[in-house]
Amino acid sequence: xxxxxxxxxxxxxxxxxxxxxxxxxxxxxxxxxxxxxxxxxxxxxxxxxxxxxxxxxxxxxxxxxxxxxxxxxxxxxxxxxxxxxxxxxxxxxxxxxxxxxxxxxxxxxxxxxxxxxxxxxxxxxxxxxxxxxxxxxxxxxxxxxxxxxxxxxxxxxxxxxxxxxxxxxxxxxxxxxxxxxxxxxxxxxxxxxxxxxxxxxxxxxxxxxxxxxxxxxxxxxxxxxxxxxxxxxxxxxxxxxxxxxxxxxxxxxxxxxxxxxxxxxxxxxxxxxxxxxxxxxxxxxxxxxxxxxxxxxxxxxxxxxxxxxxxxxxxxxxxxxxxxxxxxxxxxxxxxxxxxxxxxxxxxxxxxxxxxxxxxxxxxxxxxxxxxxxxxxxxxxxxxxxxxxxxxxxxxxxxxxxxxxxxxxxxxxxxxxxxxxxxxxxxxxxxxxxxxxxxxxxxxxxxxxxxxxxxxxxxxxxxxxxxxxxxx
Numbered sequence: 001x002x003x004x005x006x007x008x009x010x011x012x013x014x015x016x017x018x019x020x021x022x023x024x025x026x027x028x029x030x031x032x033x034x035x036x037x038x039x040x041x042x043x044x045x046x047x048x049x050x051x052x053x054x055x056x057x058x059x060x061x062x063x064x065x066x067x068x069x070x071x072x073x074x075x076x077x078x079x080x081x082x083x084x085x086x087x088x089x090x091x092x093x094x095x096x097x098x099x100x101x102x103x104x105x106x107x108x109x110x111x112x113x114x115x116x117x118x119x120x121x122x123x124x125x126x127x128x129x130x131x132x133x134x135x136x137x138x139x140x141x142x143x144x145x146x147x148x149x150x151x152x153x154x155x156x157x158x159x160x161x162x163x164x165x166x167x168x169x170x171x172x173x174x175x176x177x178x179x180x181x182x183x184x185x186x187x188x189x190x191x192x193x194x195x196x197x198x199x200x201x202x203x204x205x206x207x208x209x210x211x212x213x214x215x216x217x218x219x220x221x222x223x224x225x226x227x228x229x230x231x232x233x234x235x236x237x238x239x240x241x242x243x244x245x246x247x248x249x250x251x252x253x254x255x256x257x258x259x260x261x262x263x264x265x266x267x268x269x270x271x272x273x274x275x276x277x278x279x280x281x282x283x284x285x286x287x288x289x290x291x292x293x294x295x296x297x298x299x300x301x302x303x304x305x306x307x308x309x310x311x312x313x314x315x316x317x318x319x320x321x322x323x324x325x326x327x328x329x330x331x332x333x334x335x336x337x338x339x340x341x342x343x344x345x346x347x348x349x350x351x352x353x354x355x356x357x358x359x360x361x362x363x364x365x366x367x368x369x370x371x372x373x374x375x376x377x378x379x380x381x382x383x384x385x386x387x388x389x390x391x392x393x394x395x396x397x398x399x400x401x402x403x404x405x406x407x408x409x410x411x412x413x414x415x416x417x418x419x420x421x422x423x424x425x426x427x428x429x430x431x432x433x434x435x436x437x438x439x440x441x442x443x444x445x446x447x448x449x450x451x452x453x454x455x456x457x458x459x460x461x462x463x464x465x466x467x468x469x470x471x472x
Contacts, residue, residue: 043123045086049101049142051168051257056144058101059083061109061122063130068107071135072097078117079125080143086122088153089145096142098338098357103137111135138338167244167257169193170217172280175234187226187281190214192244192256194263199243202272203279209251210259211280216343216353217255220282228279235276242271247278254339254353285350287316305453308348312364314423317351320363327453334359405438 046067047057059070070083080092111133115125172188191198211223242264249259264271305324313319321332342354410432418425432446 043086045083047087047143048104050166051255052101053147053168055089055147056101056142058099058104058140058142060104063109066107067105068109068131069104069137069140070113071108071111071133072139072141073135074112074114075141076115079113079115079122079141080145081117082115082119082122082125083143084145085120085150087143087145088150090148090150091146092143093146094144096144096356097139098359099138099140099142100339100356101140101142104140105137107131108133108135108137108140113141167192167255167261170214170256171198172214172218172282173198175231175279184219184284186220186284188279189231190278190280194243196243197241199241200277201247202242202245202275203277204272204275205246205248206278207249209249210247210256210278211282212251213249213253213256213259213353214280215282216347218282219285219352221285221347221350221352222283224281224283226279226281231279232276240272240277242277245272245275252340252343254343285352287350308345310345310349310363311424311427317346317349318363320361320365321345324453328447329451329453331365334361400436400441403436405436408434408436410434410443 042063044062046060046062047054048060049058060067061070062068075095075097077092077095080095084090084092109130110122111128113122113125113127115122119125169192171191171193172185173191174185174188190201192201208223215221215223244261244263246262247256247259248261249256253259307324309322309324309329310317310319311322322329323332337357337359339354339357342357346352346354412430414428415422415425416428422428427448430446430448432443434441434443
């Protein structure tokens with residue numbers, strides 16, 4: 001059981017959603033010169049899946065005439081470097097897990113792949129052996145290669161999956177082009193980028209579910225109704241280039257490409273007969289609303305106490321998922337945690353579709369450290385005094401010689417004056433109820449400053465005699 005993390009919720013809501021930055025570590029120098037053919041004899045490689053660009057995708061290997069995938073267990077950027085060179089690229093800029101480009105089929109050829117990054121072939125990397133794996137295709141690994149080819153690379157062993165039309169980018173184009181328009185654009189014609197350029201989508205059969213998916217992709221938590229009479233009037237005065245029709249989403253998809261849809265053929269002379277361009281209007285998330293000064297939204301609903309939050313992330317819209325139950329905050333197990341589940345959380349928090357669902361406590365684990373106490377001598381505090389402690393000492397002594405028996409609150413605060421920069425200061429204070437009978441002390445109900453709901457925390461702090469720290 002591990003705590004779950006959500007990596008970017010769509011910006012705006014965002015996108016912060018990105019803002020999932022991938023960061024790139026320079027590729028280790030390969031053990032062979034770039035002019036020499038990089039390739040494993042007897043193996044063929046390809047990038048597959050969607051949505052993706054030509055230099056990224058699910059890694060597939062053909063061995064003994066059978067195509068298969070690689071499990072993401074123990075996969076690293078070093079392994080991605082080796083595979084990208086096998087595919088004819090100079091290096092990797094990132095890698096993906098949990099079948100981000102969709103699950104593959106057939107064998108899982110490699111598991112627990114371990115590379116130094118300098119190997120000339122994936123066959124030189126350590127693994128469990130060809131075809132020996134305990135993974136499922138939900139754990140297929142992918143790579144993101146630098147869009148730069150190796151000089152003189154012979155790609156006879158690299159197979160490109162047959163190119164098919166797919167929706168990679170979506171945007172909203174305002175119907176009225178004049179004057180300055182506010183950002184972000186929340187309403188307009190839906191356009192998709194195809195090889196021949198940006199094209200509109202036919203609105204015949206268009207539903208609110210479709211609009212919800214588009215808004216999520218753009219970082220907005222939901223859609224709202226559109227004044228279609230206005231857009232129909234404008235449509236009669238303009239020429240349109242339709243590239244997509246018959247879009248049918250369930251509303252939970254993370255990307256429009258995952259919906260049922262059809263592309264117009266190049267020889268179609270009559271496109272979207274009797275229809276108009278699809279139009280979508282999205283609801284601003286709280287982050288956008290703050291940036292634009294729109295703190296009060298007409299369509300916002302009264303909200304009670306927050307019951308889902310993200311902690312431990314460096315940016316807005318990312319972090320460890322925590323939920324409030326029975327007045328106490330806790331984490332979520334990452335078993336079966338996927339992009340669809342992460343998107344539910346992102347939308348609940350006012351963001352759009354999740355960009356990535358992280359597992360393995362990538363954003364940190366919640367109250368699991370084991371502490372060791374020892375007698376370090378004159379290291380302690382007395383009533384009315386304070387002291388600075390070494391960072392590597394788990395336990396400190398508190399002098400209670402003159403303290404009378406009774407009930408007390410024990411509070412420890414780290415970085416109280418915010419002198420050290422942190423992404424989250426709310427977990428720097430720890431409070432406990434304690435009872436002293438003159439001989440022994442019982443400490444219970446310890447929690448960090450934001451571990452309880454506001455109501456529960458308020459009850460904790462409303463003791464008589466709080467000003468003197470003694471409960472009477």
